[in-house]
Amino acid sequence: MTDNKSNLQRVLEAGHFSVSAEIGPPMSANADFVRKSARALLGYVDAANVTDNQTAIARMSSIAASYLALQEGVEPIVQMTCRDRNRLAIQSDLLGAYALGLRNLLCLSGDHQTFGNHPESKNVYDIDSIQLVRAMKRMKEEGVFINGKPSKQPAKFFLGAAAHPFADPPELQMIRLHKKVDAGAEFLQTQSIYDIERFSEWMEEVRKAGLHKRAYILAGVLVNKSLKSLEMTSMVAGIKVPEHLIERMRKTSDQQEEGLSIALELINGIRRIEGVAGIHIMAVGWESIVPTLIERAGLLPRPDMPGTEAVSSEEAIREGGKKDA
Amino acid sequence: MIVAEQKPVKEIIESLEGFRRILIASCGTCVTVCMAGGEKEAVELKSLLDIWNKETGTENDINVVVPKRQCDVEFLDEIAVEAENADVILSMACGAGVQFMAERFPAKVVLPALNTKFMGVTRDVGLWTEMCQGCGNCILEKTGGVCPVTRCSKSNFNGPCGGSSGGKCEIDGNVDCGWQLIYDRLKALGRLDRLYEITDVRDWRTSRDGGPRKVEKKDMMV
Numbered sequence: 001m002t003d004n005k006s007n008l009q010r011v012l013e014a015g016h017f018s019v020s021a022e023i024g025p026p027m028s029a030n031a032d033f034v035r036k037s038a039r040a041l042l043g044y045v046d047a048a049n050v051t052d053n054q055t056a057i058a059r060m061s062s063i064a065a066s067y068l069a070l071q072e073g074v075e076p077i078v079q080m081t082c083r084d085r086n087r088l089a090i091q092s093d094l095l096g097a098y099a100l101g102l103r104n105l106l107c108l109s110g111d112h113q114t115f116g117n118h119p120e121s122k123n124v125y126d127i128d129s130i131q132l133v134r135a136m137k138r139m140k141e142e143g144v145f146i147n148g149k150p151s152k153q154p155a156k157f158f159l160g161a162a163a164h165p166f167a168d169p170p171e172l173q174m175i176r177l178h179k180k181v182d183a184g185a186e187f188l189q190t191q192s193i194y195d196i197e198r199f200s201e202w203m204e205e206v207r208k209a210g211l212h213k214r215a216y217i218l219a220g221v222l223v224n225k226s227l228k229s230l231e232m233t234s235m236v237a238g239i240k241v242p243e244h245l246i247e248r249m250r251k252t253s254d255q256q257e258e259g260l261s262i263a264l265e266l267i268n269g270i271r272r273i274e275g276v277a278g279i280h281i282m283a284v285g286w287e288s289i290v291p292t293l294i295e296r297a298g299l300l301p302r303p304d305m306p307g308t309e310a311v312s313s314e315e316a317i318r319e320g321g322k323k324d325a
Numbered sequence: 326m327i328v329a330e331q332k333p334v335k336e337i338i339e340s341l342e343g344f345r346r347i348l349i350a351s352c353g354t355c356v357t358v359c360m361a362g363g364e365k366e367a368v369e370l371k372s373l374l375d376i377w378n379k380e381t382g383t384e385n386d387i388n389v390v391v392p393k394r395q396c397d398v399e400f401l402d403e404i405a406v407e408a409e410n411a412d413v414i415l416s417m418a419c420g421a422g423v424q425f426m427a428e429r430f431p432a433k434v435v436l437p438a439l440n441t442k443f444m445g446v447t448r449d450v451g452l453w454t455e456m457c458q459g460c461g462n463c464i465l466e467k468t469g470g471v472c473p474v475t476r477c478s479k480s481n482f483n484g485p486c487g488g489s490s491g492g493k494c495e496i497d498g499n500v501d502c503g504w505q506l507i508y509d510r511l512k513a514l515g516r517l518d519r520l521y522e523i524t525d526v527r528d529w530r531t532s533r534d535g536g537p538r539k540v541e542k543k544d545m546m547v
Contacts, residue, residue: 168489
């Protein structure tokens with residue numbers, strides 16, 4: 001291996017339209033669950049997000065599950081929220097993640113804990129997601145911790161952040177996007193897109209600001225299995241589902257097929273928009289459909305990037321052990 | 326002001342079980358304004374406890390004192406006689422007042438009658454809202470006079486999360502998004518450009534995270 005670039009970074013740098021999906025760790029210590037989820041995506045995605053206590057529900061850690069996915073040959077995108085850890089814990093966990101061979105990092109605020117299954121808990125928010133991105137950029141480029149002290153072998157993640165084309169207030173969300181890129185975000189995964197017209201307008205603003213040239217925009221698509229799922233999705237803050245899509249789901253005799261058709265149309269629509277570098281597929285509760293969706297969207301085969309498959313965790317650990325910590 | 330609300334009467338009654346001479350102490354400042362622990366509330370609480378005692382045949386003796394405030398020892402000195410004659414003091418001050426009362430009268434059991442909530446303002450008749458967490462390093466000059474530490478549910482320093490929708494916070498449709506408020510203010514003031522600058526990580530030592538805090542005004546100390 002010549003450098004530490006992740007497969008996702010190589011795919012994007014080579015100009016390929018990237019495909020990523022998600023692995024949701026279980027509410028248990030079941031490693032096989034993660035391995036199976038990863039194996040189902042093998043060959044279909046360039047990388048997969050491994051969520052960090054998604055919707056504030058306590059689950060197997062993103063880093064541990066990412067490591068399991070990596071062992072199955074699927075490149076993980078570690079998620080790190082600012083909700084559960086202070087700067088000590090975040091940096092320590094991320095050094096550990098990098099030592100285990102994990103190379104992509106998505107920095108998030110995290111859903112507020114009142115949504116989850118431990119609403120009684122304290123939250124942390126010692127630093128926010130933009131400060132986290134900047135901290136990990138400094139660690140990568142300057143080799144320092146948040147306190148400015150050096151690390152002899154710092155973590156050098158391919159850095160990502162979330163983008164919210166439909167959250168409010170739009171003007172401020174766009175300023176925030178600028179800040180994320182300024183902070184060092186190299187890729188931006190958007191919240192689920194249902195309204196292509198509005199997303200196109202948002203992308204126009206992104207292009208005007210030149211942000212698509214400074215960070216890869218990976219558009220989020222959520223595939224819904226049922227009318228109920230689509231209706232629930234439409235109630236999430238920051239997601240706007242046009243009424244005509246809900247109407248389509250209501251009228252159809254085959255909701256699964258309709259859900260799949262809608263996702264396919266969205267992917268095709270999104271691919272035509274200038275400046276979108278990839279697609280990120282979410283399938284909350286319908287993970288089994290993801291390979292089919294990717295295949296039917298004509299996104300196969302995934303590019304084979306020489307040099308990245310060697311990022312085995314064993315090798316990373318050996319490399320880490322060579323030098324003084 | 327410090328905003329508080331009275332504990333459920335049932336909880337107060339339970340905490341008083343076994344005590345005969347009860348002294349209720351109101352506080353004349355913040356908790357009077359937010360109608361939780363002022364003289365009026367103290368008298369009302371005494372009436373409720375008297376009714377309870379009558380109905381249950383409990384024998385005890387309840388007195389009310391109304392110190393100006395409980396966070397300055399001179400006002401606690403003024404109720405020393407009543408305090409010494411009581412078995413228990415039910416403080417209707419904020420947590421600071423309860424603790425200071427306990428310090429002043431170490432031989433007495435001091436019980437809280439309120440739950441202390443936050444530093445806030447009177448938003449409407451009967452409505453108080455949180456405005457300040459006392460983080461010890463005010464940045465309101467940067468955020469249009471709206472505090473992101475307190476009024477953003479995630480204390481974000483660099484703008485709203487993706488959960489801001491129609492001016493409201495994702496945690497509750499009745500909670501304003503703090504960053505929407507900051508945005509509205511700065512836009513109206515023509516100062517939105519200030520928000521492009523990334524606010525760096527905070528030094529939380531000025532907040533409670535640095536341990537219990539104190540303020541010293543050297544020129545006042547003799």
